[in-house]
Amino acid sequence: MTKLQLKAFVYQLLSFILLFGTFRYVAYNYFHQTGIFISILGFICVTLLGPKFMATKTKEGEKLFMKWIFLKGLREIG
Known part of the structure; x- marks a missing residue:
C-alpha cells in the first residue's frame, strides 16, 4: 500500500465515521426508534451520499482524487 493509498483510506474512513454519526443521530431523532434499523439506515445513506477517495497513477x-455525488467529475486533492 503506497502512501497516497493509505491517505485515501484514512480520508474515506474519517468521512464515513463523521457522516455515519451525523446520519445516525438525525435518523434516531427523526424516527424515534432504537436498534439496528437506525444503524442500517445510516450505513445506506453514507454509502450512497458519502465521498469516495482514490489514489491512481497518472502520467x-x-x-x-475524490468523487462525490454533489460534485461533477473527479477532484484532485492536494
Missing part, C-alpha cells in the same frame, strides 16, 4: 505520477 505525472500517483495522485489522490
Whole structure:
C-alpha cells in the first residue's frame, strides 16, 4: 500500500465515521426508534451520499482524487 493509498483510506474512513454519526443521530431523532434499523439506515445513506477517495497513477505520477455525488467529475486533492 503506497502512501497516497493509505491517505485515501484514512480520508474515506474519517468521512464515513463523521457522516455515519451525523446520519445516525438525525435518523434516531427523526424516527424515534432504537436498534439496528437506525444503524442500517445510516450505513445506506453514507454509502450512497458519502465521498469516495482514490489514489491512481497518472502520467505525472500517483495522485489522490475524490468523487462525490454533489460534485461533477473527479477532484484532485492536494
